[in-house]
Structures are given as structure tokens and as C-alpha cells.
Amino acid sequence: MVVGDFLASELAAGLTDAYAKSPGVKVVDKANGSSGFVRTDFYDWGASIGSLLDTVKPSVVVMMIGSNDRQQITVDGKSEPVRSDEWVEEYSKRVRAFAKILDDRHIPLVWVGVPSFRSASMSSDMLALNDIYQKIVGEEKGSFVDIWDGFVDDNGAFTLTGPDVNGQPTRLRLDDGINFSRAGKAKIAFYAEKDLNRLLGDAVSPDIASLPSGNGSQPGSPVGEGPTERTQPIPLDDQGTGDNSVLAGATVTPALAGETPMEKLTAEGIGSTPPSGRADNFGGPAPRPVTAKSADEDAITRIILQSQQQQTVDPGAITGAAPSIP
Secondary structure: OOEOHHHHHHHHHHHHHOOOOOOOOOEEEEEOOOOOOOOOOOOHHHHHHHHHHHOOOOOOEEEEOOOOOOOOEEEEEEEOOOOOOHHHHHHHHHHHHHHHHHHOOOOOOOEOOOOOOOHHHHHHHHHHHHHHHHHHHHHOOEEEOOOHHHEOOOOOEOOOOOOHHHHHEEHHHHOOOOOOHHHHHHHHHHHHHHHHHHHHHHHOOHHHHOOOOOOOOOOOOOOOOOHHHHHHHOOOOOOOOOOOOOOOOOOOOOOOOOOOOOHHHOOOOOOOOOOOOOOOOOOOOOOOOOOHHHHHHHHHHHHHHHHHHHHOOHHHHEEEHOOHHH
């Protein structure tokens, strides 16, 4: 459920497009275009949100508000100027009361901050409101989504154009310097999707109808949450099955008692025969085991060959030819 002022309605339009292929997600726009937290005589969000929650029964509430709140606020019958200490105190109290209602009902709140506007003074006020929202929403266990950098240029100034969700330059704002183009609406939604996808879980999947019932995350839980099968650690003193041809998680018949492949390799020099087709299987007969007896025989053979080479007669000594001078 999306609530807030006229910008919230534009956010709701962007979210509707974003989740058009997610049958498990329904976006309900309950924004009031001229509303805010200042003019409670016109529309009081603190008094109205309870009945909206009872009617819609949302899994997540998305709030975007503040564009209409650059005006005096009434405190105990007295009007306080915008951003005065009294104004900030009263405004913060109303924002906190709204967020607490959702926290008490254990309904996740995603609060989308306001963007910059063409008017420099208005942009300055929006930055101050974002500071209030971010602080209070964090205290009330909600998620604050900062979209400011997505709608300013490299110098931090308001801009009508900028990169869309695919990084392509496009028109993001309308000529009034306030409202958003369709690409701009999609970009606001793009910022909010990260937190919403985490909260909605498998509901965002386009294939939700084919998911097994009761075997996946539900709205309000992270995607993929559930029992996890973990692979047991491999012991360092053994090579396992010896052929490395069994996939993790498969049922393996225990080997018969006896020497393990690691013991044969260490004590007798007999390595495991790689399975046919593996990169280290070059064909041919299996390697001859290296034993103490075979090692002695190889050493004796080398000594005999060296002795024969030393006893070879120099042809020059037989013919009497003079040795060559180096």
C-alpha cells in the first residue's frame, strides 16, 4: 500500500509497472495528493492510517510525503514558521506517531525520501525533511530510501534529465520542475524495489504460481529463507571415495575396512587411479608401486651403468693418435 502526497501517487504508478510481471504483488495507491503532516485539518495521516490498514491489509506500507509541508504549522493554537525549532519538534512528533502505528502492528514501513526541486529554497527544505524522516524511521525500525542523488547533476543541482534505470540519458522531470516523467517514476520505484523485494519475498517471483506451496518464503520474509542442506567438511587425512566422481549430497556406500587411499599413497606410493575421461587420466598401464625393494633395484642398476661408462676405452689410446689440444 502506497500512501503520501501527489509524489506518492507517481511512485505507485512506477511500482505498478515494476511489478507488472509479478502476479503475487498488488500495488494499492492510497495517496492523497494535497496531504502532508502540517495541515491535519485537511487530512490527518495519523488518524487515517489505522482504518486504511484494516481495509487494505497490506504486507508492506510505502510512504512518500513532504512536498506540501513548506508552510506554518499550528502548535497549541499558535502558528510556527517553517523549520523553526517549534516547527521541527511538532513535525517530528507527527512523523514519529505515524511510524509507530505501523511498528506496533508489525507492518514493515518503507519511507521514500523527497527529491530535489527546481526551486533552490524548496530543495533546501526537502533536505531538512529528509533528515527528519531518516532519523525517525530508523528509530521505528523502518527502511528509509534516499533518492536524492538520482535526480541531481554531478554538482548536486536539480536537473530535468539524467540516467534512467538502464543508465541511458533521458528526461526524468516535467517542465514544472516538480512532477516526474514516466522514466522518472520508474526510477523512484527502482530505488524502492531493493527493500520491497527483501520484504515481499517469493511474492515478487513471476513464477509464483508454480512454486510449491509451503516451500518458500512468504511476504515479509527474505527471499530464499528456509531449510538449507549443508555439505559436510572433507577430512584432511583421507581422499574420500578415491575417484572424485560422486556429486555433493549423493548417497555414498561406505568403503570396506582397510587402508585408505591416503594411507596407500603415503606409505606405499600407490596413487588412486583416476576415472576414465578425467583430465589427469592419460591412459596406459597403472603406475608401478614404489616399494623399498624396487627402489634398491633401481639404485643398483644406476651403479652398474655408471661403472660400465667409466670402463669404456678411449679410441685415441688404441690408434696412438695424439690427444687434441683444447
